[in-house]
Amino acid sequence: MSHSVELSGIGMTFGTTRAVADVNFKVEAGEFFSILGPSGCGKTTILRMIAGFIHPTEGRVLIGGEDMAGRGPNQRPTAMIFQSLALFPLMPVWENIAFGLEARGVGKAERRRKADDLLRLIALEGYGDRMPGELSGGQRQRVAIARALAVEPGVLLLDEPLSALDLKLRQHMRAELRALQKRTGVTFIYITHDQSEALAMSDRVAVMSAGVLQQVATPRELYENPATPFVARFVGETNAIKGRAVASEGGIVTLDTPLGSLRGRGSVAAGQGATLFVRPEALIPGGGALTAQIDRVDFEGAFALVHGRLGDGSALTASVGSTDLAHAPEPGAQASFGFAPEHAVVLADA
């Protein structure tokens, strides 16, 4: 059984530090939901408030429609997977997995049976009597997940659980987590500072900065239609060009910039300071508004990144597909780039 989670006007102040300010969002039951942001943005604080380890100084947390005020972590239908995993080092794997059942007074034979079932689910059959210290990083990871799933939580909270793994294993575990979530249908709330992780796994993503919620959207929406300059910069690579809006018509804003007049999607009133964001892959070499002195070309495999400097000295990055590499500008040369207005976004400056 999975639950929805709703944060309504939630805020947290530690002493004089405001860690989280007036955050509102609702995670639907069965959703894979990520909270993305740089470290210190308040995402872990939010997760710990949902889990009940700390209590918000304002606002409410509702799980499955029920207000959680005054309920401790052991009285909520949530289970958490910690960054350090926090497996109990002195208990064999099966007791780790069955710990939550032990807390609920389930008999030993039943606990063992449940633990074995879950070990099968995470493909670690027969590992029940090992100690956590005898497992590899990926295996420990899976045990931590099984331990949390054993209590059949309505909501699973994951605090950057993959950050300790190496790249290859991390990518593998992403797929595994995603599959597990689909299979169990449990609501996942996943915390990460790694945008590719959030984009690849989630149904929806909430982006946070400095304790403030920036945007809640699907990964694609987030990438294509960032709601704030922070989101535009934080999610994916982008080029930012500052200017002033001179006209806005049919969802296209015309921006007056030191590099000339540029156009992109948006709704900014004329006369307002704004920034145009355009992704590297939206830049097409050969003819266009942006002329740059090329510094270097980094070959990345599937594509190459062209780094250059615009007329006003600001950096420009364009990506060129490997198959088009023959047309890519050479370092030291001058090159101009164009883009379609519908591939650029104009956002008002804060």
Next chain:
Amino acid sequence: MRDLYARFGGGLATVFLTLVLLWVAAMIVAPNLMMLDYALRPNLPPAELGGPRDVRSLDNIMYLANEATHRAIFFKTVWASALVASVTLVVCYPIAYWLAQNATPRQLGIALLLLIIPFFINEVLRTLAWFILLAFRGPLNAVLQWAGMIDRPVRWQGDGGVLAGMVYAYILFMLLPIYNAIESLEKAQIDAARDLGAKPWRIHWRVVIPHAKAGIATGCVFTFMLAAGSYVAPALLGSPGSRWFTEVIYNWFFEGGDWNRGAAYALVLLALCLAVVLVTLRLFRVNLADVAK
């Protein structure tokens, strides 16, 4: 305190707090306060307790100050305890350094086991061993005579015997803290100093000892306190001429029958030890948390 309740819940937290309060109040604070009270009151027959003569004064402490023999014994105990601590330090430092930096794990294991063996039997038996060794007609005199180093037996019992017995009895309290402190010193630092051309004594003076100062201070504080508060070694290995302050205190309690004066003497001993602890910590710039490890 809130953390304690949040972490363990009401029941357990209350149990913990109760245990700690019981310990601190009934076993640490109250006994010492009561001893202080005793030390300040005169020794009176039961009938006069609470009477007009039952008032607090410094008489008992002044008695110690004015009684020449006791005063001399007190100061002798102080400097002799300091001597015990210094001798123990000198004896222990090289071996602690060797164990911590140069010994192989195997040597270390054997050495620690051997060092701990004497400490499995109690202080009384350790002292008794020296009692037998140092006896007038005992083995030490026999060996020295045989080797031609002395012409006739030496009476070791007295200050020399007490010193030897105490150094022996408390050696581990000096050795372990210094060992622990030196052990945490990176070998690379010593190598670096040697590489830069420092002579061994300079390496010790400038690198090892500064690093080990908390351990050295701890060892000295403990050895001094144990020596000053020792009763067995002076009682067994001492002579009438080498009485120890603790023996005087004991006599007030169980022979002189004046607990108040005994309490005053004990109070002076306690004050001395606390003063030594504080001064040593200040001198070595070490704080208490580093000492009790």
Next chain:
Amino acid sequence: MIQRALFIFYLACFAVFMFAPLLVMGAAAFNTSRFPTVIPWQGTTLDWFRAMWADAAMWHALWTSAIIAAAVVVVALPIGTAAALVLTSLHARARSFAYAVMVSPLLTPGVVIGIATLILWRQVGVGGGLALIVVAQVSFISCYVMLMVIARLQRFDRTQEEAALGLGASRGMVFRRVLLPFLRPALIAAGGLAVLQSIENYNTTLFVRGFETPLTVFIATKVRTGLTPAVNALALVMIAAAVIGAIIWEIRRRAR
């Protein structure tokens, strides 16, 4: 080279200093001489072991020490553990003050602890005896327990407690199933140390013993009233027991 020779000479002297007394004491247990010595050697005998074995007073003293040690462990372990947990949950200021108070018994001479305990409890009509010996010993042995538990706690990952709570455990269960098992090695070591400290203690016990005669007091009295090599035999047995115990411990540790 000279340095090395000097150091080996020092090591040899150190070894002689540490073990000559023990060897002499042990050897004297086999000498027929009525007074424990090795000079002159009057003949080899095991009589003193027999005498020790038959000494009812010695057995009684040993029994007394065992009871005291058991009681001290039972009281000091919970107190020391509680103190460690309370200390670690205090804030910095309060903590350093409480810490100073709680380690102060370690820096107090043993005789003073005995005297202060004796004086306090006389006020409420309790004289020297078993109970008072236990109280006096617990007052400082708890410090050792506390320090050992604190040392272990510093390596404890508190998120384990949160993980357990998050899985629905009660605070009591978290303590019993997570924290206590983690502290177990420290508690076992502290218990062992407490037993050794209790049996070894003389200075404190002397003042609060009343009419009880634990082992240390028994031996010290023997020295004055008539020392025989039976005491040496006892010492030898204790050393042997300790060494065997240590070896077994080491073997089991390596086996793991």
